[in-house]
Amino acid sequence: MDSCFCVNTQWPAEEQLLNFQYIADLFIAVAYFSIPLELIYFVHKSAFFPYRWVLIQFGAFIVLCGATHFISLWTFSMHSKTILMVLAIAKMSTAAVSCVTALMFVHIIPDLLSVRTQESFLRSRVDELDREMGIIIKQEETGRHVRMLTHEIRNTLDRQTILRTTLVELGRILDLEECTLWMPSRRGLHLQVSHTLSNLMPVGSTVPSGLPILNEVFSSSKAIRIPPTCPLAGIKRPAAKFAPQEVVAVRVPLLNITNFQINHWPELSAKGFAVMVLFLPANGMRKWRDHELELVEVVTDQVAVALSHAAILEESMRARDQLMTQNIALDLARQEAEVAVHARKDFLAVMNHEMRTPMHAVIALCSLLLETELTPEQRLMMETILKSSNLLATFINDVLNLSRLEDGSLELDIRRFNLPGLFKEVVALVKPIAAVKRLPVNLTLALDLPVHAIGDERRLMQIMLNVVGNAIKFTKEGSITIEVSAMKQEYIKDWDLPQLYPAVSNGQFHLQVQVKDTGCGVAAKEIPLLFTKFAKPCGASSHQNVGTYLGLAICKRFVDLMGGSFWIESEGLGKGTTVTFSVRLESYENPSNEVTELAAQNAEVLQYRQFGRETDGIYLSVKRHQKYY
Incomplete structure (x- = not known):
């Protein structure tokens, strides 16, 4: 390199x-x-x-x-x-x-x-979050105090205890100098102090309910700051202390307090709103804060609900006491009624045995004496005795029958009997009575009427004698018409009258009897009275006042017991009356021959004669010896 x-x-x-x-x-x-x-x-x-x-x-x-x-x-x-x-x-x-x-x-x-700006924004956001956190902490604290106070209030349902506990707990939580509760008078003209915390405001102090500050408090659901010179804030304090700097008033809704009494004064009661006034200490160091005002508002709502619950409880307790009193009275009445029923039964038993037997003997002896030769004065006296005895016997029989019908002890005597023969026997028995007033009695039997039927022959004859006897009694001139027919089920369905003729099973039929007269008639408004015990119709004259007015009431109950219907029709006074009733009977087919049938009919006629003499002699004797007008 x-x-x-x-x-x-x-x-x-x-x-x-x-x-x-x-x-x-x-x-x-x-x-x-x-x-x-x-x-x-x-x-x-x-x-x-x-x-x-x-x-x-x-x-x-x-x-x-x-x-x-x-x-x-x-x-x-x-x-x-x-x-x-x-x-x-x-x-x-x-x-x-x-x-x-x-x-x-x-x-x-x-x-x-721009980071500096963002830093400022973040700092403001942190401050806002700190404030929100403080608000949340205050809300939690307020909620804790409210829950604690609500728990204390709801531990009891006594109104006085609720109000006293509210004042004490608010004074402890908020460190109040005084807390007063003003309740309205019964007429709502004044507000009066009912409870105080420290007795700085005399109990019983009043202020007019028309004060402007009260209107402001009543019109708002929030706690309102009021001046310390307001009559609601006129508390007593030593001269060394300053006047209260912060006073608030809040309304207390009275939801359901109908009989509220202040210190047991009956002339005072809750109506509309009460007012709670809260005083901070008079040193001027504290001010009302928002969360404290919210706490007061929430507590007043809880107090209103608690007072409503207490009022409802008191009302329910009063209703329970009244119900218990009524139950005791009803129990006593039931016991008295049972005693009366037993007494009536004992009386009826005595009357049945001790009164009917001698009465029948008197009637029989009078009838025998009337068949002998008597002077006119003696005959008149015997007829009077016989008439009075028959009236008393009829009254006894009616009362006994009605009593047995009411207590349900009367049972029908179901047996076979001759149906046409029964009505012929009735006509034979009433014709002598009608002849006295020159009234013809006409009997019409339907062609399809069964010869024999199964039912209570005695009760059916008693109904007929009573209805026909009334027709003769209240008819001065004209005639009496009796129409008897058998209502088959297929005819009833065609007429669509189930309320008058209830459905029957196979082998049964409805016997309809209609008795028409040309007598005095009945007003439409008085027809229901005819079926009432001992009730005399207004149209009945004083000459017709003889009797107990039990006949039709007993007849209707007999008809109801026999599964039928009973009704009366009249166009008005002086236009006659039509009495119609139907009873449910069973058909009976006699398989014997004509000779046996004829013999049976003759035997039954004799039986009806004997039956009329024994059971209805009393009734006929009464009718024969009554004076008709």
Whole structure:
């Protein structure tokens, strides 16, 4: 390799100076080579750095600068031309990279200058976050106090305890000098102090409810700062103390307090809103802060809800007490009713045995005496005795039947009987009574009426005698018409009258009986009274006042028991009456021959005669001996 001194020095080389340059270039090269390594480490560790390419270019520039200094170490002694070429290339590369890096810095410097602005923005953002964090901490503290106070309030449902606990806890949490609660009067004309924290405001103090400051408090759900000279803030304090600097008032909604009493004064009650007034200490060192006002507002809402719950509980307890009182009264009434029922049953049993038996004996003896030869005076007396006895016997029978119907002990006597024969027997029994008033009784039996039926023959005859007897009793002139027909199920379906003729099973039919008279008639509004026990229609005259007015009521219940319907129709007073009823019976097909049938009918006629004498003699005797008008 050729050695070369390309530049002729103008002074002789100093060995020591060359050594210093040699060492300096060495350290410069080392420093230039270490700086890119540090930059690479920084870029690698940083999560976000917007100028990575600039650092790469700057690192390349430093490396090339270090390379030129490092190559220059060989130029202090004899060196070849190759070293000069390498050094030239290194310097040219360094120049190129340095120019590019300088151009890049032209664009980066404005951004770097704006870092200060961004720093200011970040600082303001940090301050804002600190304030928000403080607000959150205050909110958490407020929430903790509210939860604690709410827990204390809801530990009881007594109104006085709720209000007292609220004042005590607010005074402890907010370090209040005084806290007062103003409740409205029953008429709402005044507000009166009901509770205080430190008794600086006398209990019972009043202010008019029309104060402007009260209107302002009532119209807002927020806590309102009020002047210390306001009547609501007129508390007593020693003369050495300053006047209170900060006083707030907040409304307390009274959601459901209907019978609220202040200190057990019955003339005072809650209506609309109450007012809570809170006083900070009078030293002037404290001011109301926003989170404290929010705490007060939240607590008042919780107090309103707690008072509402307490009122509802008290109302429910009062309702429960009233219900218990009513239950006790009902239980006593039930016991009395049971005693009355037992007494009635005992009375009916005694009346059935001890009164009917001698009454029947009196009636029988009077009937026998009337068949003997008596003087007119004696006959009149015996007829009077017989009439009175028959009336009393009829009353006893009606009461017994009604009692058995009401308690459900009456059962139907179901058996086979001759259906046409029953109605003929009824006509035979009532004709003598109708003949006294010269009233014809006409009986019409439908052609398809069954000869035999299965049902309660005695109750059916009792219904017929009562209905026909009433028709004769309330008819002065004209006639009585009885129409009897069998209503088949297919006819009922065609007429669409299920309410009057309920559905029947196979082998059953509805027997319809219609009794028409030309008597006094009934007003439409009085028809329901005919089925009421002991109720006399207004149209009944005083001459017709004989009887208990139980007949139709008993008949309707008999018809209901037999699965039928009972109704009365009349066009008005003086236009007659039509009584219609239907009962459910079972068909009976007699397989015997005609001779046997005739014999059975004759036997049944005799049986009806005997039945009429034994069971309905009382009824007929009454009708025969009544005076008709």
